[in-house]
Amino acid sequence: MSSAVRQRPQAAIVEPEAPAADGRRRRSQDSRARIIRAMLELVREGDLSPSAELVAARADVGLRTVFRHFKDLESLYREMSAVIETELMALVRTPFKSVTWRERVLELVERRSWAYERIGPFKRASEAHRHQSPALALDNARMVQISREILRGQLPPELARDRVRFEAIDMLLSFDAWNRLRRDQELTPRRATEVLQAMIGGLLDAPPEG
Template sequence: METVRYLRPRPDGDPPADGRRRRGQDSRDRIVQAMLDLVREGHVSPSAELVAARADVGLRTVFRHFKDLESLFREMSAVIEGELLALADTPFKGATWRERVLELVERRGWAYERIGPFKRASEAHRHQSPALALDNAKLVGVGRDILRRELPVEVARDPVRFEAIDLLLSFDAWNRLRRDQELSPSRATEVLRAMISGLLAEPAGR
C-alpha cells in the first residue's frame, strides 16, 4: 500500500516561522507521521511511548503538542477526510449515470485501500470519542450526497434501493470482502459492481 504522508496545510499569507517555532512544528509533524506509520503497520492503538520513539522525540514533546492520544487520532481522522474529499472532487469518467455509479465502486475501493488501516483504527476508538464519531458522520453524509446526486430521482427516492447501494459503497462492505472473505481488490470490486448493477436494473418502488 502506498505510504500516506501527512501534509500540514499552511494558510495563505502565513509569515515564515522563526527557528524555535519551526523546530516545534517539525516535531509536531514528525509525531503525526509517526502515528500514521505505526497505524499503517498494524498498530491499531499505538502508545504515546511508541509514537515518541518512532518520531525520535521525548514523551514530554508528544504531550506538549497533543494533550492526549485522542488529539492524535483527530489528526489521523483529518488524513482520512482529506483522502476521501480529494477523491470526491475528482471528475467522473462515465458518460451515463449508471456508469458513474458503478465507477464509485472502483474509486472508493482505491481510496479504502489507502486509508484502510487508519479507518480501522479510527473505528476502534470511535465509540469513545464524540469527535471521531462526528468526523465519521460527516464523511458518511458526503458519500450519501454524492450518490444521491448521481442517481436519477426515481432511484434516489426509492428508500430500499438507495440504502442498499449506499451500504454496498461503504467502507464496511469493502472491509468485509477484503478481510473477512479474503477477496482481492479486483474480486471485491467485481462482486460489488455485480450487486449494484442488479439494484440499478430493478424497477423503482420495489
C-alpha cells in the same frame, strides 16, 4: 563658559531575539511533524492503537514532547482523521469519466475501492476509537453524509427516492462492505470490486419499490 559640546550617551544596542525565537518555533514544528508522521506510520503498519510511548519512540522525541503538542491521543487521532478526509475529498473533486448515470454509479465502486485501499489502516483505527471519541464520531458522520449525497446526486430522482434500493446501494458502497470482502472473505481488490459492481448493478436494474 566652555564651548565644548556635551555629547549624548549613545543608547545601548539591543540584539534582536527573533532568530532564537524562530529557531524554537522551527524545532517545535519539526517535533510536531515527526510525532504525526510516527503516528501515521504505526497505524499504517497495523497498530490500531499505538501508545504515546510508541509514538514518542518512533518520532525520537520525549514522552513529554508528545503530550506538549497533543493534550491527549484524541488530538493525534484527529490528525489521522484528516488523512482519511483528504483522500476521500480528493475523489469528490475528481470528475467522473463515465457518461450515463448507471456507469457513474458503477464507477463509484472503483473510485471508493481505490480510496479504501489507501485509507484502510487509518479507517480501521478510526473505527476502533470512534465510540470513545466525539471528534472521530463527528468526522465519521460528516463523511457518511457526504458519501450519501454523492450517491444521491448520481441517481435518477425516482431511484434516489426508492428507500430500499438507495439504502442497499449506499451500504454496498461503504467501507464496512469493502472491509468485509477484503479481510474476512479475503478477496483481492479486483475481485471485491467485481462483486460490489455485480450486486449494485442488480439493484440498479431491479423493479421500483412497492
